[in-house]
Amino acid sequence: MISTVVWGTGNVGRAAVRAVEAHPGLVLAAVLVHDPAKVGRDAGELAGMGTRLGVAATADVDAVLAAGPGAVVYAASGDLRPDEALADVVRAVRAGAVVVTPALYPLYDQRSAPAEFRDPVLAAVAAGGGSLFVSGVDPGWGNDVLPLLISGLGSTLDAIRCQEIFDYSTYDQEDSVRHLIGMGHPMEYEPLMLAPSVPTMVWGGQIRLMARSLGVELDAIRETFERHPLDAAVHTRTMGEFAAGTQGAVRFEVQGIVGGEPRIVIEHITRIHPSCAPHWPSPPDGGDGAHRVIIDGRPRIEVTVAATDEGENRSAGGNATAVGRLVNAVDWLAEAEPGLYDALDVPLRPAAGRLGRK
Known part of the structure; x- marks a missing residue:
């Protein structure tokens, strides 16, 4: 033992x-x-x-x-x-x-x-x-071993996309959600997580790791992001109120560029309430979170993982699977x-x- x-x-x-x-x-x-x-x-x-x-x-x-x-x-x-x-x-x-x-x-x-x-x-x-x-805790397996495993199931591979789609209204880490990610702040506020080069600092290692496993050279790593305000105030059980007009959703990508095209992409779509940015991708069953890997190639393969823990909490489920990878x-x-x-x-x-x- x-x-x-x-x-x-x-x-x-x-x-x-x-x-x-x-x-x-x-x-x-x-x-x-x-x-x-x-x-x-x-x-x-x-x-x-x-x-x-x-x-x-x-x-x-x-x-x-x-x-x-x-x-x-x-x-x-x-x-x-x-x-x-x-x-x-x-x-x-x-x-x-x-x-x-x-x-x-x-x-x-x-x-x-x-x-x-x-x-x-x-x-x-x-x-x-x-x-x-x-x-990683986002979770790491969703941005490395899972997409790499699935990539080996097809005959051709054009691109890999790893998505985390989450409603953080049940998340119990207010400092990170409000100040690091920017939820509830005025739209002119620049969250640290979206400051230039920070997404690459956090997720660039996973892009490089996948590129190394796939045997490709990266031209560059690029970042894109979008933000969306809340149309109405929302109240969360763990973090209180988030006012109308403040940031309610964030969508960003860290892109590994190969041959001038984004070929290895880690994308996060994060909301403080499911009503915000409804035109962005959502969990397939309307729940509060999911991790998805999309392999563009022949065949096209899509795998969605929805883990729950601490009741039906999927943000806790994502943490639990990431922890399981580490502890095991x-x-x-x-x-x-x-x-x-x-x-x-x-x-x-x-x-x-x-x-x-x-």
């Missing part, structure tokens, strides 16, 4: 606690939290499991890492604190742990990552013998050589030993 720490208990951390507890090869050793109000609370309670796990949350990072855990699921956000997230991850790798996380966007394709992200991790691997695997890689990484890994290195395997397991 691999002793495993979950660091953070937000949207990703809750799913991580559940995934670690369900994995037959892992044991939940500790849960790290930042909020003093969570210290001492049982991990099962924080994860919304309805049962106690006998692991009390702690803020003592030194003590947890000094105990020598085999793995760390780093579930704290790196959106607005990338330097701090990198420092935390490097600290855990240097302590000898296998670390998995969605928080460090530049390391989705670690071979093309900037030196300021890659070099500290490689130094920590050399010093402590740990490993790191970074895969821990035992493989523990057997592999210490190093820095990406999605092309780490296999996606069956859920051995978990069929029917509660």
